[in-house]
Amino acid sequence: MKSLLTFIAVWCVAMPLSLAAASKPNIIVIMADDLGYNDLGCYGCKDIPTPHIDSLAKEGVRFTSGYVTAPMCGPSRAGFLTGRIQSTFGYYGNVSQPFDPAQGLPKMDTIASLLKTQGYATAGVGKWHMGTTNDQHPNAMGFDDWYGFLGGGLMYFPLDHPSYKGRFTPLKRPAKGRDLQHTMPLIHNQEPVEWDQYLTRELTDAGLGFLEGNQEKPFFLFMAYNAPHLDLEAPEESIAKFPVDSMTKIPGVKPEARAIYGAMVYELDEAVGRLQAKVDELGMAENTVIWFLSDNGGMERTSDNRPLKGAKWDSFEGGLRVPMIVKWPGKVPSGVVMEEPVTSLDIGATALAMAGGDPAEAGLDGKDVRTYISGKSDDAPHKVLYWRTGGYKLPEGVIREGDFKLIIQKGKSQLYNLREDLAEENNLAASQPERVQTMLAMWKKWDEVNKPELWKKSGGKGEFQYADYDWLKGSQHYKAK
DSSP: OHHHHHHHHHHHHHHHHHHHHHHSOEEEEEEESSOOTTOSGGGTOSSSOOHHHHHHHHTSEEEEEEEOSOSSHHHHHHHHHHTSOGGGGTOOSOOSSTTOTTSSOOSOOOHHHHHHTTTOEEEEEEEOOSOOSTTTSGGGGTOSEEEEESSSOOOSSOTTOGGGTTSSTTOOSSOOHHHHHTTSOOEETTEEOOOOSOHHHHHHHHHHHHHHHOOSSOEEEEEEOOTTSSSOOOOHHHHTTSOGGGSOOOTTOOHHHHHHHHHHHHHHHHHHHHHHHHHHHTTOGGGEEEEEEESSOOOTTTOOOTTSOOOTTOSSHHHHEEEEEEEOTTTSOSSEEEOSOEEHHHHHHHHHHHHTOOTTTTTOOSOOOHHHHTTSOOSOSOSEEEEEOSOTTSOOEEEEETTEEEEEETTEEEEEETTTOTTOOOOOTTTOHHHHHHHHHHHHHHHTTOOOOSSOOOOOOSTTSOBOOGGGTTSTTBOOO
């Protein structure tokens, strides 16, 4: 009897804990790289079929005003990963010298580390681009498991692939620019790995492996693809699905480039389909939230951002507004389009709130948007959004208040009414000077929280072309001290 009472007592204590764990949803964030606003079927694309990503929108919520915190990769990802506007800690540009210890993300909390404190298993797959020191490694930034690359990209096939014709083996030393960023090894945590297939497929396999091995506790999985970022590469059988003469005519985009880009987006969509299928197969769909977004607008050489103006690097909508979708079965409606602005920062804040944490207490800049995405509230999650798009010494940025958007650039202001003029063709600054001054004053007041650059721009002279990390051994970039 005593042992039975002891068992009941233990069970009564354990039950709330197990129920609490079961109530915490799994969270998957799938981030594309340089994907155009109009390059998915659910956003109007006609030349690239994306049935699997479209199914996320059909079964969840699609946002027409989804924003990131910067129009280029590094700062945007720094914002997403930390849940904080990156200019508030001095992160303004891309890491250009990945072995320079001054460049990249400083030691700080990330969404992964915050979710770990809530009992989550955490994993990242794909592109890091946040620095390479031991303190900057994903394992030191909250990711229990990491499978990917630490540079700003990677060639889509192994470096000895016949299509490269010896371009990368051996590299000219010291490697510079993209050849350095895109030829660092693929690693699993601290170990280099061999791989022999198209990179998007390889990364997806790693994500599937994590899903299969993590079914006992809630998890956070960040699938950080580098597709469809340049270089333009895809399997021949996928490229064959996109005849050049069938591609949409886009100003400034060569049809030949668009065809390969289409194959890259197709491969990305196939990857999303495989991830969804595995979640379904493992019986986790009902308790798994899936977010999909791009890290910034598409490149003008490859992408279709219409009806938005501009592209990657721009302060116009084509640089900052991205495709964004969330699927959460039973919690968000199916096939609904939501028009109020949400941001990539809201993903982290909402994830932490779902896990039982407090986004405000954690210092996150995003909002818990569960009541909005569930349809329980029509209130806009944000009354005002701010961006810092120049360096610290350049007072340049963006403010969106309601339907109005002010761009501060090169000492001048541009004002647009996005509801009436989404393409940003009619500058209202001259006709509404009072609104310009009010919004400019708001932006300048907000700008006081921003900090100086974490590092100075490098001249690219090659001081940090080599490193002695163990995970670099066997690489052309390794040099022992």
